[in-house]
């Protein structure tokens with residue numbers, strides 16, 4: 001039987017985290033760096049990147065960053081090439097960057113929200129959410145596959161959401177179909193890429209306290225609505241996701257692909 005440290009050994013693994021300046025992505029970058037991986041974070045927020053990189057380096061982590069919009073395919077291809085040149089290969093990619101879609105057609109207090117109605121939806125808003133939350137995952141998987149095929153395999157871990165599996169009235173409309181598309185994309189990519197030693201899985205969080213939606217969950221009414229759904233009485237902290245992220249990146253998950261890991265304090269059972 002492999003020793004515990006061998007099962008979770010990610011030392012030296014060349015790792016990319018998109019949207020890793022904040023929240024869940026930052027937790028992925030921290031746990032990988034803490035366990036000896038070589039991490040490059042991509043994010044659109046240059047000042048957030050600087051802070052996160054400085055904090056992880058302060059704990060001895062091997063981390064650097066590139067400012068990139070995940071929806072910009074040329075910038076993403078360049079950023080992947082730079083990581084491959086710097087690290088010699090790409091082993092683990094967290095396709096994590098994402099944005100909220102604003103309020104839904106209902107408020108957390110149970111009132112109708114006219115601004116969230118489908119008949120007044122701003123088309124540019126719809127397009128941007130689909131671009132960042134779904135199309136960018138396609139781009140990230142595509143570039144990962146291109147690099148990983150050359151080196152005999154790797155791990156792609158996508159941040160989806162429980163919103164892929166349930167419908168939520170207080171969340172902006174484009175968020176649910178974008179994440180549902182992500183779930184299907186992950187399964188299809190796993191079907192195609194397994195033979196090349198490339199594992200594709202997704203993590204599907206429920207509510208986590210991050211900066212998404214401008215830190216909407218810090219607003220007491222929103223927070224209370226989500227806490228009430230949790231079976232363990234609280235929303236998630238990014239620390240809660242680190243173990244699952246490390247597992248999926250490590251030898252311990254050698255027979256896992258095409259899978260979707262819900263991490264939501266049981267909330268989905270209450271909503272569904």
Ligand SMILES: NC(=O)c1ccc[n+]([C@@H]2O[C@H](COP(=O)([O-])OP(=O)(O)OC[C@H]3O[C@@H](n4cnc5c(N)ncnc54)[C@H](O)[C@@H]3O)[C@@H](O)[C@H]2O)c1
Pocket residue numbers: 018019020021022023024025042043044045048068069070071096097098099100132159160161162204205206207208209210211212213
């Ligand atoms: N927090 C939650 O409750 C929750 C629940 C389910 C799923 N998720 C998903 O988790 C992922 C991470 O979100 P989070 O909650 O940590 O939010 P967050 O806002 O704290 O972090 C998201 C990061 O992505 C970056 N980003 C946004 N758009 C980008 C772009 N176009 N290009 C590059 N970087 C970009 C942001 O600058 C930020 O650093 C998202 O995919 C989100 O949909 C979050």
